[in-house]
Amino acid sequence: MENSSIPRKELETFATESYKIPLFDVQHYPVDSSYFIIQNRETYPVKDYISPHRRKFYKIFHMTSGTGILTVGLHRYEMGRNEIGFLHPDEIVSWQTTSKETGGHFCLIHPDFFGRDAEHVLQWLKQFPYFLPDKAVVQLQEDQSAAINGYFATMLREAQSDSDDSKQAIMLQLQLLLLESQRAGKNRIQTEVQESYGHIYKFLSLLESSFQVRDRNALTKLKTAAEFADELHVHPNYLNSLVKKHTGKTVRDHIQERLLHEAKSLLVHTDWGINEISDGLGFSGQAAFTSFFKKKENISPLAFRKTISNARIS
Template sequence: MENSSIPRKALETFATDSYQIPLLDVQHYPVDSGYFVIQNRETYPVKDYISPHRRKFYKIFHMTSGTGILTVGLHRYEMGPHEIGFLHPDEIVSWQTTSAATGGHFCLIHPDFFGRDAEHVLQWLRQFPYFLPGKAVIQLQEDQSHIINSYFATMLREAQSDSEDSKQAIMLQLQLLLLESQRAGKNRVQTEVTEGYGHIYRFLSLLESAFQMQDRNAITRLKTATEFADELHVHPNYLNSLVKNHTGKTVRDHIQERLLHEAKSLLVHTDWGINEISDGLGFSGQAAFTSFFKKKENISPLAFRKTTLAART
């Protein structure tokens, strides 16, 4: 039975909707990323993007100049200088730059970065209250912003060094950063997302929920574009046009990209056989999976696994 609180829009309604955000690049984090990545936003500017699925990385970013719009789940923040954002791995997020340039830093932190010796730091990160969508941004005093910027600068310097104790130095700066942010503890005012973005968020959430493969016996059952539209109670053409206008890609493109990303992740991070991955992803057989993969990547799944793992050693 349809949920009457969510109207099923006709295609004609789509023509009257206005879209206030530019094209968002769909950002899939590389399956072979390092466990800790840090960059300066001035030399590594952040493009407008939407990250549609779990990333496995916690992300922290600090702004010293510029403005932008951060959306975490269905929470929207208009950000500016002297603010810091915390992004949980499980949240769908997007970013839109609204100024000519932005300054500051960002870092990506994989849970495996900590290891057994720093389990307490990982637990602090996991329990840190500002990784919640409704508390994702903290407004800092200018002096607090300068202090946090110095922590980021030190982490960047240590990440680029060859010192044997650079990881310990990074860990120390990270703890000081969390402590200073927690002391600041002042959230930015958030606003509601547009109805159109809400539909995109729910579509990506439904797509992500299909990929919860925890063991070899799990089987992915992918829905069609029409089935996704039915679950969202909108016209299929409306959903497809909405998604394409925001991301430049159709619903079918997103389904195939997510399928490909999951295949890559399983090839790199598990020891499952090609036939097991093929079955788990819902292909009719190993030949169909190999054909799909080669068409997208110009390389066989087995060759991709060997090449990627060799590059990591």
């Protein structure tokens, strides 16, 4: 292992210096999620979480009350009332609530939601300047915040309706929301994340980069906890203790959860055979993959695929 400036601290020292926060819930988005999800933060409060891998959704959330700490990549924002955040699918993010109050809305938008008839809105979303980790939060004036809250409320109402033109109404409100935010154009001052969170972020980034199964010829090389620690130039025990302290799970747990999530995604979103998925994920054979999946889900990979397929039809 190469020498590094990153210290190999004793556990007592680490526990003293580590920033004091509650455990982050490791949030995996369901592989069969709807393409557009919107909720009121008062009736659907956001718990402390860290998203351990890239998502397929753009996320926008607006705060009308309460406070919290948002981390996007290695950028940290202390958020409060009359602020709006923009989260790109490619960024690892975390959230910590720091108040009992929680008001506003949030929405998750999958690129496939737009379709051909709203391609121009998708392009605007992709090019929107505030989906960058160092510009992810915008401060709003009182009237701007009230207007954006109204756009969210209308989108929520339309999403719950069965009108034929509800999608069109949502698109109009979304464009108004983006325009109002762009006019506000003031970013929150960010602060640097703590070193300990930086190590967690780098581990999750490495973990994510290990799962780039895009076609049948792309094979995943499963790494051990020791191999991840070696790439980060830290002792395996230090990395494991750090990750366990802030997420409640070991490095090995995260590796297996990410492996399971990728397996589910391939079962749902591709027509690959079980043996092809097994090979792509680096298992020694189909039997080993099936055994791993059944141990985690109490169902075989093939039965899982059929269950999700039947649920979509019904």
